[in-house]
Amino acid sequence: MRILVVGAGAVGGYFGGRLAEAGRDVTFLVRERRRQELKERGLVIRSVHGDWREAVSTVVSGEAADPFDLVLLAVKAYYLEASIRDLEPYIGEETRILPLLNGVIHLDRLREVFGEERVLGGLCFIETTLNAQGEVEQYSERHDLFYGALTDGQQKWLHRLDETFAGVRAEVRRSDDIRREVWKKYLFIATFSGITSLMGSAIGPVRETASGLASLSRLFSDIVTAASVREPELVPSLREEVWRTLVELEPSMKSSMLRDMEKGTAVEVDHLHGSLLDLTGPDTDLSLLRAVVARLKVYETVRRMDK
Numbered sequence: 001m002r003i004l005v006v007g008a009g010a011v012g013g014y015f016g017g018r019l020a021e022a023g024r025d026v027t028f029l030v031r032e033r034r035r036q037e038l039k040e041r042g043l044v045i046r047s048v049h050g051d052w053r054e055a056v057s058t059v060v061s062g063e064a065a066d067p068f069d070l071v072l073l074a075v076k077a078y079y080l081e082a083s084i085r086d087l088e089p090y091i092g093e094e095t096r097i098l099p100l101l102n103g104v105i106h107l108d109r110l111r112e113v114f115g116e117e118r119v120l121g122g123l124c125f126i127e128t129t130l131n132a133q134g135e136v137e138q139y140s141e142r143h144d145l146f147y148g149a150l151t152d153g154q155q156k157w158l159h160r161l162d163e164t165f166a167g168v169r170a171e172v173r174r175s176d177d178i179r180r181e182v183w184k185k186y187l188f189i190a191t192f193s194g195i196t197s198l199m200g201s202a203i204g205p206v207r208e209t210a211s212g213l214a215s216l217s218r219l220f221s222d223i224v225t226a227a228s229v230r231e232p233e234l235v236p237s238l239r240e241e242v243w244r245t246l247v248e249l250e251p252s253m254k255s256s257m258l259r260d261m262e263k264g265t266a267v268e269v270d271h272l273h274g275s276l277l278d279l280t281g282p283d284t285d286l287s288l289l290r291a292v293v294a295r296l297k298v299y300e301t302v303r304r305m306d307k
């Protein structure tokens with residue numbers, strides 16, 4: 001199986017690195033700056049599960065390569081359109097794309113561009129970031145990746161993924177209902193990234209403060225209300241389970257969005273939170289969700305003004 005990992009960042013670098021570590025045939029689609037970094041230092045993973053450093057194969061869009069069997073897509077949502085253009089030459093008739101982005105609307109877009117059969121369902125739970133040296137740093141234990149079929153036709157293809165991930169140093173699981181898992185993660189991450197970014201804090205202190213906990217609860221309720229417009233049966237059925245996850249999270253846990261804000265990089269506000277507001281009209285009372293969008297938009301404005 002020839003694998004193309006699009007984005008050698010916090011997520012792609014980690015799971016792509018673990019696949020390469022297990023001897024799989026992995027190439028990273030990168031841009032020029034990242035290629036230089038990887039050339040000089042190799043791909044470096046610093047993790048509670050064991051560090052790893054190795055030279056990796058890279059391709060920069062435009063360079064010739066045969067179509068790949070599997071594309072692991074791990075870019076931020078604001079680079080989705082550019083990455084679609086960049087990876088198009090490497091997609092063949094039999095290629096399957098496994099996206100690991102948070103959220104859901106990228107799936108609509110990928111299916112529109114590449115066709116429903118090519119796009120699998122996927123997601124991950126991992127707390128990683130790229131440090132100033134371009135190394136993947138992992139902060140907590142979880143390194144879980146879920147994949148599954150979004151169409152009946154994809155079911156027969158999944159055994160190839162089972163084989164590909166066998167023996168890889170990560171918790172990789174096939175899901176029989178990946179759509180449910182993707183939405184569960186979306187409700188969770190929209191709330192978790194929203195509240196930690198709004199409060200500028202890990203989750204523990206938010207829950208420890210009465211008004212912080214009330215805001216967390218209100219934001220979750222707003223997100224469930226908005227998401228239910230699109231998925232009226234599935235979303236309410238996930239409510240209890242996702243809330244339990246939010247109240248049981250390790251107190252020190254921060255979202256990747258908050259980490260991005262601490263680094264001063266862009267945030268996936270339109271993809272994760274704005275798209276939820278788009279599902280409802282302007283009169284729907286979603287005050288906490290609107291406050292999160294406003295906070296993140298102001299952050300983006302300040303970034304632009306500082307440049």
Ligand SMILES: NC(=O)C1=CN([C@@H]2O[C@H](COP(=O)(O)OP(=O)(O)OC[C@H]3O[C@@H](n4cnc5c(N)ncnc54)[C@H](OP(=O)(O)O)[C@@H]3O)[C@@H](O)[C@H]2O)C=CC1
Pocket residue numbers: 006007008009010011012029030031033034074075076077079082083084086100101102124125126127128129130256268
């Ligand atoms: N980090 C985390 O802990 C988690 C993140 N996620 C989700 O995973 C997704 C990826 O996030 P994350 O890995 O943190 O993001 P990062 O910014 O760390 O990594 C994304 C990488 O993609 C590269 N990239 C972007 N566009 C292209 C392109 N056209 N061609 C080649 N490379 C490209 C960027 O490279 P360049 O340097 O050139 O810009 C960057 O290295 C997001 O949707 C995020 O929400 C999900 C779970 C956990």
Ligand SMILES: CC(C)(CO)C(=O)C(=O)O
Pocket residue numbers: 102124125126127128189192193254255256257
């Ligand atoms: C919460 C976490 C770390 C779990 O994967 C995540 O998805 C994110 O912060 O983007």
